[in-house]
Amino acid sequence: MKNLKITVNGVAYDVQVEEVGGDTAPAAPKAPAAPAAPAAPAAPAAPKTPAAGETVNSPMPGTVLDVQIKPGDYVHAGETLLVLEAMKMENAIAAPKDGKIVEVYVIKGQTVESGTALVTLG
DSSP states (O other): OEEEEEEETTEEEEEEEOOOSOSSOOOOOOOOOOOOOOOOOOOOOOOOOOOSSEEEEOSSOEEEEEEOOOTTOEEOTTOEEEEEEETTEEEEEEOSSSEEEEEEOOOTTOEEOTTOEEEEEO
C-alpha cells in the first residue's frame, strides 16, 4: 500500500493505493495514518456565467439531441434553437423573441437539468 496526498479542486485528501499485478514483494505494514476526510463527490465543471441578454433555460431535465444555432446567428421568435429529449419525447426549445445568439452553453449529447442555461439571446 502507498499513502498518497491528492488535491482535487483545492481540497487535499490522504489516500491509500494498492499496487496490483506487480512483481514486487509486499511492503511492510505501516502505522495507520490519520483518518482521511471522506471523499467529496466530484464537483461538476463550473457553469459559464450567462452573457448579457435574455437567457433561455431548460424547462425540464433531458438530453440535448440537436443544436440548430450557433453564436452570431439571428433568430426569430418561435424558431427552434435546439431539440431536447425528455422521457423519450423530443421537445423543440424555441426562441422567446427575435434576436442574435450571443452564447450557446450546451452541446449535442449533453445532459441538462431543469433550469440549466442553454442559450443567451442578445
